Amino acid sequence: MGKFNFSPVDFFFTCAGLLCLLADIVLDVYASVSFYKEKAYVSLGLLMLFLVGSSVLTQVYSWLWYSYEDFERNTKVEKYLNPSQLRTLHVFQLGIYIRHASVVETSLLRICKHDNVSGDLAVYLSHDLSMLRLIETFSEGAPQFVLMLTLLLRHGQLDPITGAC
Template identity: 30%
Template sequence: MLSCLAPRYRLLDVVFALWGTVAFLGDLGIDVWSAVTYYRAGRTVLALLHFGLYVLSSFVLQLLSCGWFWVDWETWCLHSLEVGIAAYKRSESSHYQEYAYFLTHDISMMRLIETFLENTPQLILVLYIIIQQETIHLFQYFSIAISFICISWAILDYHQSLRLFLKDKEKLNFFSSFIYFLWNFFLISARILCITLFTVTFHWMIVLHFVGLWLVFFLWACLQKTDFMKRKLLEPFYRATVAAILYFSWFNIADGRTIHRCIFYHTFITIDSLLLLLSWKYLKFPSILDHYESLFFWLAVLLTALGLIIRMFYYKYVHPNVVKETKKVSDETDGMVEGKFRMFVATAKKPYKIQNERMAHLAHQIY
């Protein structure tokens, strides 16, 4: 096993950790503001739905934490920022850097799960309420803006932290990070727009749509035989969580050639989004959206096209493996060499034991 030390914690890594913490605190504040506002306006059901999504995501995170011995992630969020800043101030690479990357990755992964179980459904709910009421309040402006940014940022933050966590992977620079954020922002925005428009017309039927696709993605995760959880009884629960993420965004979960699965997924999800959009366009009831029908329709199409084009541009020109041409690109399982995973050397028993065990399960998620 290689014994190279972790790369030095960069200023860009500190910025990622800082922004992630700020986004988390801002999102929490908006959640409280929204729930209280709905409750005071007498819309108890909306307040309960808003708060219920927070409870659901917290429950899922806690259950998954049991599978990897994670501690309370809300407390660890601030701790990881503190450790990251301290690691950046150290001029030399050290095992302290490893611990910073370890914490950063855990927080990023939990934030990603929370984003798709709480923030994304909440955003769709807010957009649905605005369209139904044909009015928008100040807190909803903040909620929409923060949600769209946080969702795209959570995907970028997780991918960045994963590349930092896996020592042999090339890191994202500022430009590649921006492009990665951009194509995720466009694709997520288009997906959310299509789901929202469908919900405005068909209301509760979106639940049937979600359950149907969730079952498809859950079966897909099962067929790929994921092996992420230390406690095997929780593996189906992890697959169920991944299926919920896949309803909104791509998430790689298995070894092998990623591009084929990626093309299949984007083809499937684009067709599904188009069907949602067409259902709204031709079966909708009269509403305030009639004046903006063409705008919303072509906006969804444009966002999807831009997202896919920018994604292809990213992998063709600014992907870390392309930028560093001397790095050999292979279709083997990422992080493998001579049958062993390259990983940081453990110096502390418990955190690094968990780190090394999980390293093998995370290597394939780089794409």
């Protein structure tokens, strides 16, 4: 098996990905509040369906990956939680943050201690996280893009938040 190299640049992109995830949540909340204030309840309902649906899909995949691996937990963050606590976090849509914390933990071990085992694990966990983010991005982004494009064409004007969402 080849050795993987998890560099400080990879760590930077992992942290930047977490910040982008948080920015996406803030923009989604802002769009939802805007629809509510405009009394566009159909658009709000569709947006909430897309957001909740993609989040549930991502959490289900994350949970299934934990259960398929017989709850093999390699990091201190994951070992701290038993399978029922992991399930509860996934039900409350927080499982992806455990995965982010695991990647950050192994990345810091790799960078600080120059441990190749931590580097391989960091790459493995980072790939899992990237795949989950891809699933969420496409299941949320494509329908949300169509909704925003439809609203743009209907109203004939582009406000900055619609463009950002």
